[in-house]
Amino acid sequence: MKIFSKAQVYSGDKLTAQRQNITSTDLMERAGTQIFNWMHARMQGAQVPIHVFCGIGNNGGDGLVVARHLVTHGYNVKTYVVNCSDKRSKDFLVNYDRIKNVTKNWPTLLSCKGDFPKIHHNDIIVDAVFGIGLNRPVDAWIKALFVHFKSAKAYTLSIDIPSGLNTEKTPEDEDAVVWAGYTLSFASPKLVFFLPQTAKYTVQWEVLDIGLDKEFLYTTETEVELIGKHEVLPMYIPRDKFSHKGHFGHALIIGGSYGKIGAVTLASRAALSVGAGLISAYVPKCGYTVLQSSFPEAMVITDTNEALISKIDFKIEPTVIGFGVGIGTKAKTVNAFEAFLKVNITPLVIDADGINILSKKKALLKLLPKLTVLTPHPKELERLIGNWKDDFDKLKKVKAFSNKHHVIVVIKGANTITVFQDKLYVNSTGNPGLATAGSGDVLTGIITGLIAQGYNPLIASVFGVYLHGRSADIAVEDFGYHSLIASRVIDYLGDAFIDLFKQPEQQEQDKKEEKNS
Template identity: 80%
Template sequence: MKIFSREQVYEGDRLTAEKQNITSTDLMERAATQIFNWMHMRMQGAQVPVHVFCGIGNNGGDGLVIARHLITHGYNVKTYVVNCSDKRSKDFLINYDRIKNVTKDWPTLLKCEEDFPEIHPDDIIVDAIFGIGLNRPVADWVKALFKHFKTTKAFTLSVDIPSGLSTEKVPEHEDDVVWAGYTLSFASPKLVFFLPETAKYTVQWEVLDIGLDQEFLHTTVTDVELIGKFEVLPIYVPREKFSHKGQFGHSLIIGGSYGKMGAVTLASRGALSAGAGLVSVFTPKCGYNVLQSSFPEAMVFTDINEELITDIKFDIEPTVVGIGVGVGTNTKTLKAFEAFLKQNKAPLVIDADGINILAKKKTLLKLLPENTVLTPHPKELERLIGAWKDDFDKLDKVTAFSKKHKVIVVLKGANTITVLEDKLYVNTTGNPGLSTAGSGDVLTGIITGLISQGYNPLVASIFGVYLHGKSADIAVEDFGYQSLIASHIIDYLGEAYLDLFKQPEEPAQENQEEEPE
């Protein structure tokens, strides 16, 4: 799913009005009616008090349309205009006149804190104050209104985006934004719904189709894409009946050190379970018995050193190399890592201490093949690119780093984001159970195993992140968040693959009586 920028949304509105020969007021009516329909289907005429708060711009116009339809359908509605400026948009004024034609209870004008209405926890708040076009500081008394919403504990539904939340920056203070229980977003979700510092402002979100021009939707190229099942299904390459292991590549995992053989074992198992034809491991001597006994499917090469990797030598030509898990940052290991990079010709996936080594000696970045995949957790990323002010600054630094070094960066998190130059791919699978030791090692193995099969590094990263999260989503049903461990992700990877082809279950039909003959 494409995630449109603010400018692209405006252009989509303009093109739609032009091509469909409708006015901006007509498009507003269509969009806001979709929100009313969403509410009407769920409320079914319930008389719970609904408080609709409207700004004086186009988002406020949406709110007035919603309130008008609620009124004409007999709901218990109270409408307010948040008088935060002397300027009113044209479409707001048109819909202000229209709502006055359907009720004698005209919208209440709010100008200060003394005007705030009483709202009970069982009431509903519709937040239509500010939209994506907010470009000025929010007045203190309006911030107080946002805080009033939160204090009431009433369910809050935001129109398009929680009021006060910018699409391009993190709020300075939490009270500057409406905290929504649900946000109904037009045309596409907003990137801020998926970033750690801004996702908290809406518990859930949903996209409503408002009939934007189809050509615009299909041909517009966005900098951000949301990745779910329907985005990865076309990526999947099925296996032919007469295929054999030699067609699916040879993954080499380089890693491990004394006491850290679990990381390399998990990464190796992840690579094979993701579908690599063969998996070999290069590790210190201390890892030989561990791997041969715990993972008999792997072939093992060892360093001459018992506890560390000091000299990387092997007699195979791997399709892809995953390196760094559990390897440590000893000076001897760093030298071995540098020597390996100088002679390596295979695609690379680098994680953990491999990234820490790059951060220690940044000149090594010049030795990375184009489209090398880096999979840092936040602290490893900070060592590599430096500290950042907020999530948007982090994305700016990562995209600049990706462009400069021609690498793919997988930003691990609740919504893992794969970055290649200016393009972001936001993943939708995964859960808090992934906050466990070794889950990142498994991801390294999965991406390595996918590249081994012939997926290009970017596709392998996007697909691998999806499968990793989906496996955890399936496993968590059996183990819960707290008891999910990294091995479970590998164990359920097959089910994640199978899930790609499962059809959505039909809703249960209850209390259905047979028609009389």
């Protein structure tokens, strides 16, 4: 799913009005009506008090449309206009007149001083104060109003975006933003719904179709894309009946040190489980028995050193190399990595201490093959690119880093974001169960295993992140968040692949059968 920028949303609205020969007021009516339809389908006339708070711009106009339909359908609704300025939009004024024509209970004008309306915790708040056009800090009284919303503990539904939340900047004051239980967004979700510092402002979100111009939606290129099943299914490469293991590449995992051979075992198992034809592991001598006994499918090559990687020397010709899991940053290992990079031309996936070594010796970045995949967690990323002031600054710096070194950066997190040059791919799968030891090693193995099979490194990264999260989503139904361990994510990779081809109705049927059993 494309995630449109603020400028693109405005452009789409304008193009839609032109090409469909409608006014901006007509488009506002569509938007507000879709919000009402969503609410009406769930409330079915329930007489819960609904408080609709409208600003005086276009987002407020959407709110007035919603309020008018709620009134005409007999709901218990109170409408308020946050009347802190005289800069009312044209479409707001049109809909202000329209709601006055259908009820004697005209909207209450809040003059941004005095007391707030009383809201019970069982009530519903519809937040239509500010939209995506907000580009300034909110006034102190409006901030206090938002705090009043939060303290009331009423269910809060925001229109398009929680009021006070900027689409391109992290809020400086979290009390100056509405904390929504649900946000109904137009055109696409907003990037801020997925970033660590801003996702907290809406618990859930949904995109409503308001009939924007189809050509605009299909042909407009966006900087950000949300990755779900629909996006990854075309990436899948089916297997031929007469294929054999030689067709699916040879993955090599280089890593491990005394006490950390488990990381290599997890990465190697994941690479083979995701479909690599052959898997070899290059480890210190201490890892030989561990790997041969715990993962017999792997071939094992050992360093001459007992406890760490001191030299990287192998005779095989791998398709791709995953480097860094459990490897440590001892001087001998750093020197071995540098010597290896000077002669290596094989595609690389680098994780963990491999990234830490690059951070300490940034000159080595020049030796990386193009399209090398880096998979840092937040602290590793900070060591690599330096500090950032907020999530937007972080993304800006990662894009600059990717452009400079022509590498792919997988920013691991709740919504893992894959970055290549100026493009962002936001993952939609995964859950808190992945916050466990070894899950990053598994992801490294998955991406390495996909590249081994012939997937482009960028596709392998995006697809691999999706499969990693989807496997965890399926596994968590059996184990819960607390008991999900990394090896179980590997065990459920097959289910994640099968799930790609399940229709929604089949998924629902499977859930019913599991519940009954």
